[in-house]
Amino acid sequence: MSALAMKADPQAFEQDGLTSRAVGAYLGLAVGDALGATVEFMTPREIQHQYGEHRDMIGGGWLNLRPGQVTDDTQMSLALGDAILRADGVEGVSIAKAFDDWLKSKPIDVGSTVRRGIVRFRTSGTVQGPVDDYDGGNGAVMRVLPLAIAGLGADPKTLEAAALVQAHITHNCPLADVGMMTVVQMLQRALITPTNAYQDMVALAHRLGRYDKAYDITKKREENPSGFLPDTLRAVFQAFARTDSFEAALLDVVNRGGDADTTGAILGFLVGALYGVDAIPSRWLAKLDRNVADACDAQARLLLQLSPLVSGRELKVSQNPI
Known part of the structure; x- marks a missing residue:
């Protein structure tokens, strides 16, 4: 169904399954975060020795979490979503205040x-840090889902401007920016037109690798990925490209260890957007923190109702109060 058809019929996005995919993406984020947090900073060998295969949401890990408890990946996403909804658009100061x-x-x-960027805002009021090649971590991408949903149907330049507003509060690195925009494009492809989306999403991952070899997923299997975004996304994209279900994708990526709460969160929202909420295993949803799941x-x-695709209004974007 076309975007124009959805705008013409307020109920069309429900009938098309868009709501299921948007909710699936959000719950996929939280599920992947909570599942991966148990094995964060472990190597694949250590995971295999302790769990065989890590399959269940049991909490623990270095943070000693409760089963179903989420980390900063989901918490910052919810903070970003709240800020977008309060401002009725993407506004840098509102987002920075929410992060603070x-x-x-x-x-x-x-x-x-992330901490450094928030403290910089707190002390100076700036919502954009200086360009820094050492700010290429995965923190701006792990939380980008709310922006991608609110920006559904937006002009590509507007969408990119909005994504950079939220990212540059804490991470202002050109290498990370291109990785983030690929993730946003993959999300939008899955959410808006899921038919043949899987192949197109894999193609986007390969295109990113051709653009910059740091993201090349044809290299050896990425295990124990660090928080450096190219490492994170190589693990995420490899797991996405070699699986065909929500559960298989999540099990593949979290059992690679490393920054597993974030690889789980990012892949969780990608496959949640692609496969929809019904594809998430019920045993994981049952364990997920209820308040988080409801939020x-x-x-x-x-956010879906705010988006240009559904509302027919332009997405408002500003670094300063709108």
């Missing part, structure tokens, strides 16, 4: 680059 409020809540885990469901629906 999240940091003040004393979250269980915070990346160093994910609600945000997905509200």
Whole structure:
């Protein structure tokens, strides 16, 4: 169904399964985060020795989490989604304030680059850090899902501007920017027109690798991936390209270890967007923190209604208050 047809019929996005895919992406993010957190910073050999194959949402890990408890990946995504909804658009100061409020809540885990960017905003009011090649971590991508949903149907230049507003509060690295935009494009492809989306998403991953060899997924199997975005996305894209279901994709990537909560979160929202909420194993959804699950469901629906695809309105984007 075309975007124009969806705009003409307010119920069309429900009938087309778009809501299921948007909710599936959000819950996939949280499920992947909670599943992967158990084995974060472990090597594949250590995971195999302890679990055989890590398959269940059991908590624990270096953060000693409860089963179904999420980390900064999901928490920052929800903070970003709240900020977009409050501002009725993508507004840098609102997003930075939401991140600052999240940091003040004393979250269980915070990346160093994320913390530095938030503290910079807190002390100077700036919502864009300087360009820094060492800011190529995965923190801006792990939380990008709300932006991708709110930007469904937006002009590509507007969508990119919006994505960079949220990213550059904490991460301003050209290498990371191109990786983030590929992820956003993959999400939009899955959400808007799922027919043949899998092949197109794999093609986008390969195109990124041709653009910059740091992202080349034809290299050897990425195991124990670091928080450097090319490492993260090589593991995510390899697992995506070699599986054909939500569960198989998540099990592949989290059992690679390393920054497994984030690889799980990113792949979780990609395959959630592709396969829809019904593809998420019920045993994982049953263990997921109920408050988090409810927040994910609600945000997905509200952000979808805000999007140009559904609302017919342009996406508002600004670094300063709108």
